[in-house]
Amino acid sequence: xxxxxxxxxxxxxxxxxxxxxxxxxxxxxxxxxxxxxxxxxxxxxxxxxxxxxxxxxxxxxxxxxxxxxxxxxxxxxxxxxxxxxxxxxxxxxxxxxxxxxxxxxxxxxxxxxxxxxxxxxxxxxxxxxxxxxxxxxxxxxxxxxxxxxxxxxxxxxxxxxxxxxxxxxxxxxxxxxxxxxxxxxxxxxxxxxxxxxxxxxxxxxxxxxxxxxxxxxxxxxxxxxxxxxxxxxxxxxxxxxxxxxxxxxxxxxxxxxxxxxxxxxxxxxxxxxxxxxxxxxxxxxxxxxxxxxxxxxxxxxxxxxxxxxxxxxxxxxxxxxxxxxxxxxxxxxxxxxxxxxxxxxxxxxxxxxxxxxxxxxxxxxxxxxxxxxxxxxxxxxxxxxxxxxxxx
Numbered sequence: 001x002x003x004x005x006x007x008x009x010x011x012x013x014x015x016x017x018x019x020x021x022x023x024x025x026x027x028x029x030x031x032x033x034x035x036x037x038x039x040x041x042x043x044x045x046x047x048x049x050x051x052x053x054x055x056x057x058x059x060x061x062x063x064x065x066x067x068x069x070x071x072x073x074x075x076x077x078x079x080x081x082x083x084x085x086x087x088x089x090x091x092x093x094x095x096x097x098x099x100x101x102x103x104x105x106x107x108x109x110x111x112x113x114x115x116x117x118x119x120x121x122x123x124x125x126x127x128x129x130x131x132x133x134x135x136x137x138x139x140x141x142x143x144x145x146x147x148x149x150x151x152x153x154x155x156x157x158x159x160x161x162x163x164x165x166x167x168x169x170x171x172x173x174x175x176x177x178x179x180x181x182x183x184x185x186x187x188x189x190x191x192x193x194x195x196x197x198x199x200x201x202x203x204x205x206x207x208x209x210x211x212x213x214x215x216x217x218x219x220x221x222x223x224x225x226x227x228x229x230x231x232x233x234x235x236x237x238x239x240x241x242x243x244x245x246x247x248x249x250x251x252x253x254x255x256x257x258x259x260x261x262x263x264x265x266x267x268x269x270x271x272x273x274x275x276x277x278x279x280x281x282x283x284x285x286x287x288x289x290x291x292x293x294x295x296x297x298x299x300x301x302x303x304x305x306x307x308x309x310x311x312x313x314x315x316x317x318x319x320x321x322x323x324x325x326x327x328x329x330x331x332x333x334x335x336x337x338x339x340x341x342x343x344x345x346x347x348x349x350x351x352x353x354x355x356x357x358x359x360x361x362x363x364x365x366x367x368x369x370x371x372x373x374x375x376x377x378x379x380x381x382x383x384x385x386x387x388x389x390x391x392x
Contacts, residue, residue, distance in 0.1 A: 038086075040082075040108045041082060041083075042080075042081060042088065042107055042108060043077070043080060043081065043110070043111045044113075045076075045112070045320075046090065047076075047114075047115050048076065048100065049116075050097075050120070051117060051118075051120060053117075055070070055071075055073040055074025056097075057070060057071065057072050058094065059097075060093045061091070062090065063089065063090035063091070065082065077389055077391075079389065084250075085105065086106075087105075087251060088103065088104050088105065092116050094118060096121055097118040097121055098118065098121050100117070102116055102182065103185065104326075105327075110321055111299075112317075115178050115302075117175055117178040117179045122165060122166070123164070124136070124164050125164050126162060127145065127161070127162050129149070129162050129214075130148060130159050132145045132147040132149060137202065138168045139227075140168060141166075141202055141224070141225065141226045143204055144223040145216075146221070149216060149217050149221075150206065150214050150216065151217040155218065157217055158208065160208055162208070164205075165205045165207065166204045166205070167203045169200065172231055177314070180198075181247075181274050183250075183314070184198065186276075187254065188241075188280065189254050189255075195283035195329050196243070196276070196281070197281065197307070198276055198278050199236055199240060199265060200227075200265065202274070202275050204273075215271050220270070221268040221270055222269055223269075224269055224275060226264060228265060235309075238259065240257060240265060241257050241280060242256040242276070242277060243255065244276070245273055252278065255269075255270075256268065256269065256270075281330065282330040283328070283330065284330045284355070285326070286324075286351075286357075286360065288324055289318075289322045289361065289363070290303065290318050290322045290324065290338065290362075290363055291322060291364055292365065295362070299318055299322055300317055300320065302339035303315065303324060303336060304337040304345070307333075307334050308334055314328065333352040335348075335350050344367065346365065
């Protein structure tokens, strides 16, 4: 083999190596940041309710590769699941309802508490795919479909009647945290994570008369419009990112934006799932343990972390040891409120602002309007056997 041929072969191998390295580097840059989070073993104790707060029987709960169903009270429990530490995700399905879900920071080796409020899958209107239409979801939200803009699951254009099932969530709704999917954590277009402040959420599902799924056709866009609540209008940005919910990661994903016009956010979307109008902030982790006046941990307590100023905030529950791990915006103060079993709110105190992840230690929660007592005993079944994994 002459020197010229050897040189060409060497150059070809070097070029191939450079291309492979370049491809590997590019893949690393584009990799979703949630993939490499640590996996932990943890359990979930949850309750699934309808919009009136009644337990939903027979709903399917899926988390960490495990599946179970809710009992007559809407209760489910998944033990020792393998969960993403920072983005643990549980999904709930039930015929007649939109899918529900919750994303949370998993408490390692402990029992995490979640409550998920399923929204009834309500038909909001129908229209001809050929002509398009504007569908009113609520008095505060609409969706406009252009003509010839609907496709079937196989990607071909659909020309029949479209059934529009939809729901709108007011960001000032006291039950927002239990109704919304996931939590208020999103991934930006540069793959950085942000904690979010919502100015409204909209879910749309399209079907034909036989219940087959439809969506926006390639190259087309629908327009969504949502009124900003009066209490949030003063802090509403002129332009705001749009985020769609990614059911595979349990996080919101930035895609496009909306503009504030005459008190409404208006933006275009290329597909449908949940869409969220959110202002992003740099996230930091906050951890604390809620205890009573005697230093005893309070398990499964609803808490509310409300931003100062701005309100809104986050609603994490304590685990079985009274511990909360959640995220808040960097450099923002917040108030922590405890919510008792009768849904009375009691301010625990103001904290922050913080620039880095912070452990607040023990914080004391007192519910003065409700007498407290401690009960001990053994729960047995009808055969006098000791009940394991039960609840009262």
